[in-house]
Amino acid sequence: MNEDVRDILDVERGGTALTKESLMAPDPKKSRRTDPSMKRPQGMHREVFALLYSDSSRGSNSSSIVPTDTGSGYRQPRARLGQNRVRAWKWMGFTNPARKDGAMLYHWRRATDEGKEYPYSRFNKSIEIPSYTAEEYNKHLSEDQWTKEATDHLFDLCRQFDLRFTVIHDRFDHDKHKRRSIEDLKEHYYSVCNRLNKIRTAREMGGATPELVAYDAEHERKRKLQLERLYNRSHEQVEQEEILIAELKKIELRKKEREKKQQDLQKLITAAEQSTETGQKMTKRGASSSNKKTRTTTPQKGSGGGGGGGGGSGGDSAVVFRSYDKSSGVSLRSSKVKMPPSIGQKKAKIIEQCLEDLHVSLHPMPTEQITLDYNELRTEILLLLDLKATRDSWEFEVQSLKHRLESVSAEKLPRDITPHHSKKSALSDLVASGHSSGRKRRNALVDGAYKKARK
Known part of the structure; x- marks a missing residue:
């Protein structure tokens, strides 16, 4: 028991008996003693001296923590002269193997290296040039x-x-x-x-x-000629080239944006066509439960892609209400008429406003038929909003192109073409790519979707 107490109190085993005086007495091992011969040098702060010489294991071999000119801290340096003799150096001549004229050069060199080959001769590399008869x-x-x-x-x-x-x-x-x-x-x-x-x-x-x-x-002649032409350009030519490069980047960026809008618009049209075909099939087959399940899963082919122009959800918006009513396990039918989380708050408020204008309740009785019709109506409203945003984007782009054409001066156009005719033809060329072929079909879809929403 006494030995366990000694271990807990970190007292040496086998010593005197455990008494109050022995426990309260200072530990002789932990006492810190400094070498009385080590005195703090004059000018050194007390804290620095304590850092250097407080550890008894270092003793007098501790080095200074600041860079000094001596190798032993603050003590005066002493010259350490070795017992070996100094190596002799000699002023001697040498010849460079790279020279063929036998010129004699001189430099200082160790006496032991006298007669040896010039050390830098290994760098004397020469290219072998062929000869012929x-x-x-x-x-x-x-x-x-x-x-x-x-x-x-x-x-x-x-x-x-x-x-x-x-x-x-x-x-x-x-x-x-x-x-x-x-x-x-x-x-x-x-x-x-x-x-x-x-x-x-x-x-x-x-x-x-x-x-x-x-x-x-x-090839070398052409390359040097091109470099010479590039070097001899004037300051005005350099600025004009920079302007042309910047315009080219803008043209490429606008081209990519137009292509993206065309793809998004095509996805919207495809989603609307699939929605119309699915509605016709479901009307013919009736409102059976199996047909309703097919109706909820088939339109997902048109999903994907972002909305064009006004930031709509694109092809996903056309089927978002039908794909949202999927649920595993037991669920209430009223959960199928909730607003999906994928639709932003701004669009959700617009849809609610449209429903109020059509005198449709925001929380209808969730029967099977009412739920399907309610989701179909919101899908048509969302598709109508996406088409409207796309149309506004295209109209804005057409107006910007018109303003750009109007800014062109009439003097730069050919004399045999009137300014009005040239502007009109140029405008038609700019907006005709990917736009004229589907104009009638898009207008018919917009009108049909709006009429269906009004019903």
Whole structure:
């Protein structure tokens, strides 16, 4: 029992008996003692000295926490001289293997390295330039535009300047030989190298395929010409190009928006056609329970896509009331006439306002037939709202195109075309794509949906 108490109180085992005096006495192990020989240096703050020398395990080997010029904190540095002798250095001459003139150069070097090769000679890399005989040149390498003297001069410069063709072009003797461009020099050099490679590979290795260097001089000439034209553009030309690029981006953006609106409008028309076909089929078959289930699931083919123009729900709005009445397990029929959560508050209030204008109760008696008719009516109202928003969007776009055409001055148009006729034809061309073919059908659908909602 006493040993357990000693463990709990963190008292050493086997010592004296547990008394009040022994428990209240300070622990000799936990007492902190500082080395009396370590005194706080003059000018050092007491807190810094406590951080450095409070730990007894560090002792006098603790280093300063601030960067100093000495390696031992605040003590005076002492020179640490080794016992070994200083290595001797000697002023000696050397030759660079890259030079062929045997020039003697001098530098300081360790005495032990005397007679060794120049250490930087390993960086002396040179390109191997092929050579040819007079027989090979006359038989395989001769050209009408190049003489043998000009070719020899070109290859000598390539060996001297390691294929730095800018320097080679500068040192080429244009007065003695015909004046050449850098592309001409490179084309002739690589052409000679490829022909030599083919000849020697066929002679030594038979039918082996040689490694050839592909160089298109014509492409390089066109590229440099284009860069020169680009560099020589005036400030006005640069600004005009930036304006044209910005207009091109706007045109592409408007084109994408028109395509998206056409797709959304087509989805609305498809959903309306499917809704009409489904209603006709259900009228013929009667109001049986199995037919009602089919009526609730079939129109989901037209779902998908966003609403056009005014931000409607597109094809989903045409079937949202029928797809919402799906439920698993037991449910009340009154839950099928609730407003679906996918319809925003703004549209929900518009639908409620339309129902009030038609003198239709917002909470009708939820019989089977009333529920189906009520959802069908709200679907038609929602489809009518989407079509109206799409029509407003198209009308706004047509008006904006008209204003753009009217801003064009009559002087820029051809003289044989009247301004009114040209504006009208241009406007028709701008709005006719994807719009004229379905205009009558959309108008008929809008009128039919509105009449059905009024009934």
